[in-house]
Amino acid sequence: MKIKSLDPRINRIQIDADTENPQAMLHPLENWPTYEVFHQKKRGTHHEHVGIVHATSSELALAFAKEQFARRGETVNLWVVKSEDMMATDYADADVFATTPEKSFRDPASYSVKDKIDQWVAKQKNHAG
Amino acid sequence: MQDNIKQPLQQFMLQLADNLLVMGHRNSEWTGIGPIIEEDIAFASIAQDQVGQAWNLYQLLESNFGFAHPDQVAFTRNEKEFYSSHLVEQPTGEYDFSLARHYFYDLAQLLRYEMLSHSSYEPLAKLAKKFHGEVKYHVFHAQTWMKQLMDGNEVSKARMQSAVNEVFPFALGAFESVEGEEVLIAEGIFEGESTLKDAWMQQVGAQLLEWGYSLPQLAQPVLGGGKGYHSEFLQPLLDEMGEVFRLDPSAEW
Numbered sequence: 001m002k003i004k005s006l007d008p009r010i011n012r013i014q015i016d017a018d019t020e021n022p023q024a025m026l027h028p029l030e031n032w033p034t035y036e037v038f039h040q041k042k043r044g045t046h047h048e049h050v051g052i053v054h055a056t057s058s059e060l061a062l063a064f065a066k067e068q069f070a071r072r073g074e075t076v077n078l079w080v081v082k083s084e085d086m087m088a089t090d091y092a093d094a095d096v097f098a099t100t101p102e103k104s105f106r107d108p109a110s111y112s113v114k115d116k117i118d119q120w121v122a123k124q125k126n127h128a129g
Numbered sequence: 130m131q132d133n134i135k136q137p138l139q140q141f142m143l144q145l146a147d148n149l150l151v152m153g154h155r156n157s158e159w160t161g162i163g164p165i166i167e168e169d170i171a172f173a174s175i176a177q178d179q180v181g182q183a184w185n186l187y188q189l190l191e192s193n194f195g196f197a198h199p200d201q202v203a204f205t206r207n208e209k210e211f212y213s214s215h216l217v218e219q220p221t222g223e224y225d226f227s228l229a230r231h232y233f234y235d236l237a238q239l240l241r242y243e244m245l246s247h248s249s250y251e252p253l254a255k256l257a258k259k260f261h262g263e264v265k266y267h268v269f270h271a272q273t274w275m276k277q278l279m280d281g282n283e284v285s286k287a288r289m290q291s292a293v294n295e296v297f298p299f300a301l302g303a304f305e306s307v308e309g310e311e312v313l314i315a316e317g318i319f320e321g322e323s324t325l326k327d328a329w330m331q332q333v334g335a336q337l338l339e340w341g342y343s344l345p346q347l348a349q350p351v352l353g354g355g356k357g358y359h360s361e362f363l364q365p366l367l368d369e370m371g372e373v374f375r376l377d378p379s380a381e382w
Contacts (some may be wrong), residue, residue, distance in 0.1 A: 006162065007161070008164075009165065018250060031167070044382060053167050054165060054167055055167070057273075057277060059273045059277075060273050061278075063170065063266075063270045064170075066266060067167075067170050067171040067174045068170060112283055
């Protein structure tokens with residue numbers, strides 16, 4: 001006995017109804033690759049990662065991304081890229097970032113230049129006067 | 130507006146709206162049971178677009194032609210007073226049938242709106258421009274699937290080819306002129322169904338061949354919808370569509 005559902009997607013994967021712990025085996029055609037979706041709200045701003053869609057080609061991924069991630073609010077552009085084509089760091093290597101928060105010298109907020117700028121502006125004014 | 134223009138113009142818009150409403154309703158039948166969740170959402174959105182476009186046209190008929198409220202017009206007429214084509218009233222069938230119909234229908238719709246965006250009847254030209262982007266996406270969606278499945282395995286190729294063959298006579302019948310169309314053409318309101326059909330045929334032929342389909346036999350178009358003659362499939366659809374509305378037509382939504 002297989003589970004019978006109103007949803008053909010459930011019927012298609014033929015889940016045993018008799019077992020206490022029903023398992024579904026997904027075949028390649030049932031289990032499409034994922035594409036990462038990047039959304040741009042206004043021209044000139046950056047694209048933001050918003051999620052994934054399942055698709056069999058990048059074209060189909062764009063067709064799906066449009067309705068999954070751009071059917072509300074403003075959009076001017078979408079990118080999709082196959083998830084397996086993304087290169088990522090390993091969470092096991094997260095220690096490479098560990099000391100970054102200590103390197104305040106890389107943070108512009110840790111320099112106070114306001115006084116120097118004010119001085120320079122005042123000097124320019126004096127010159128002009 | 131003179132009666133000899135007004136009559137065919139309102140009939141033309143009513144037919145356009147009826148086609149959109151019935152198509153949207155049919156497509157919405159896939160909601161919740163689409164082949165995969167992403168496609169389910171995309172197809173449901175397309176159906177919503179179509180019902181929304183119908184609503185806009187019924188509204189224009191209400192404001193400028195003295196028709197009843199769009200809900201009244203959509204939900205209380207019977208099949209004899211509906212002017213939609215046989216193409217849109219056919220049952221959803223399997224997904225291959227729905228996709229082939231979606232491709233034929235929305236490509237025609239895109240070309241129709243491109244023509245109407247130059248219409249001398251300003252309110253209709255405005256709507257056509259507004260709908261153009263939506264339908265451009267519908268066509269992109271349909272074409273992507275048509276290509277994809279012809280590029281799949283033997284099963285998908287055979288099923289898509291047979292769906293195309295099955296839908297084609299209905300698609301050919303979806304270009305039905307309203308009475309007095311020559312006035313619309315002369316007034317620069319609409320270039321006419323036959324001009325539209327030629328433009329559509331050219332694109333359909335080129336695209337199907339490019340994707341590896343065989344061109345379907347030039348079949349006899351299934352006509353009659355535009356005159357209120359329908360298959361057995363329309364009335365049950367209308368009964369279902371208007372069921373809730375007719376429980377209490379005066380209810381505020």
